[in-house]
Amino acid sequence: MAGAARAGSRSVILTDPRRADCVCSCRLVQASNSKPSKQPAPRASMTAFDPDDAATPESGVFGLNDSSSEAGVRLLGAPFDATTSYRQGAARAPQAILKASHQVDLFDALMASWPGSEGRPWQAGIALEIDAYIANLNAEAAPLARSLMASDQQADSPQKRAGLLARVNEIGGEVNGRVRCWTAEALVKGAVVGIVGGDHSVPFGAFEAASAHHGAIGILHFDAHADLRPAYGGLRWSHASIFANVRERLPQVEAVLSVGLRDLGQKEARTIAESGGRLRAIHSHEWAAWRQSRADLKALVLEHIQSLPEKIWISFDIDGLDPSLCPSTGTPVPGGLTWDEASLWLTVLAESQKEIVGFDLCEVSPGQSDGPEEDSWDAMVGARLLYRLIGLALARRARP
Structure with a gap:
């Protein structure tokens, strides 16, 4: 095949696992009047790049050769799944998605139909940085959390449980701080930002940074679960508690629209109903009824999107999709969106006047087998969804 291969010598960028300090030295910067910047032009260094050629194993995400300093899109891999309440494996997702991304064709015909998009997000430059220090935190926290969930509360001393909880919660706070600091720095530099989990606890720091940078934002949340349980199992930063923490701690998040809910507690349902419209939900059975009727x-999706603030963060828990698309995810639930229905939501967003200020993709799990991670169906779906989230964020920055 003519042209240069889809790869350079640079692989994924790993932050230093020895550093206990934050990955950046920035402060949260308020920029509520900031406007979306123009979509980056293709870089001169990529003029010989052939997007149709095969990626090589040592290449970076999507077979690209972009450093974080030059990329228009920066992704933080957060390999943390200590708070998962059923099946683990999401900590392996950043690496598995990296490998699976080499199988993704870089031209996307659906994205080419979106206003402001040519279906070639790779031209902006995409860099994935996997935080090895977060991986070290997970290695400590995961067995502690499993011990808490498996232990007999009657047999264990209150002091022992309190000590375990305190340490896991402390680690969760450290993860939040690293994600918050990285996101704030990337936003200040004008990059499109995305978080690749990890379980659904990891984006909280990104929500903090985005709301501090942009002011009022909304969150479009795809999930089978509401994640509104305060300190689930005693874990303040549980993946089941992220939107309880948003509700209590982030007043700049003016609205959360959760799509695909089909497994939530009675108290969570009451919290949504009594939120005064700040928390909204489209339950899976409601979506199914619309589909069947x-x-x-498209009109229904547009109506709900228009109800959100002008600036939107997309938080995508993969279990919002039908489990056939994510069979290894930690807490799969029957029902959910098909691939084409999820793509419909992204298309309507692309056609809207909303600004996408960032996104996360969480709870992808390549499974717990010892097989090659690049053979994971879950990671292949996740890589393709990630590419479309990138394309959407770029399209919604391309127009004033």
Whole structure:
């Protein structure tokens, strides 16, 4: 095949696992009047790059050769799944998605139909940085959390449980701080930002940074679960508690729209109902009824998107999709969005006047087998969804 291969010598960028300090030295910067910057032009260094050629194993995400300093899109891999309440494996997702991304064709015909997009997000430059220090934190926290969930509360001393909880919660706070600091720095530099989990506890720091940088934002949340349980199992930063923490700690998040809910507690349902519209939900059974009645789904999606603030963060827990697309995810639930229905939501967003200020993709799990991670169906779906989230964020920055 003519042209240069889809690869350079640079692989994924790993932050130093020995550093206990934050990955950056920035402060949260308020920029509520900031406007979306133009979509980056293709870089001169990529003029000989052939996007149709095969990626090589040592290449970076999507077979690219971009450093974080030059990339228009910066992704932070957060390999942390200590708070998962059923099956683990999401900590392996950043590496598995990296490998699976080498199988993704870099031209996307659907994205090419979006206003402001040519279907080639790779031209902006994409860099994935996997935080090895977060991986070290996970290695400590995960067995402690498993011990808490498996232990007999009657047999264990209160002091022992309190000590375990305190340490896991402390580690969760450290993860939040690293993600917050990295996101704030990337936003100040004008990059499109995305978080690749990890379980669904890891984006909280990114929500903090984005709301501090942009002011009022909304969150479009795809998930089977509401994640509104305060300190689930005593874990303040549990993946089941992230939107309880948003509700209590982030007043700049003016609205959360959760799509695909089908497994939530009675108290969570009451919290949504009594939120005064700040928390909203489209339950899976409601979506299924619209689908079965042959309703105009695009019009319904647009109506809900228009109800959100002008600036939106997309938080995508992969279990919001039908489990056939994510069979190894930690807490799969029957029902959910099909691939094309998820793509419909992204398309309507691309056609809207909303600004996408960032995104996360969480709870992808390549499974717990010892097989090659690049053979994971879950990671292949995750890599393709990640590419479309990148394309959407770029498209919504390309127009004033």
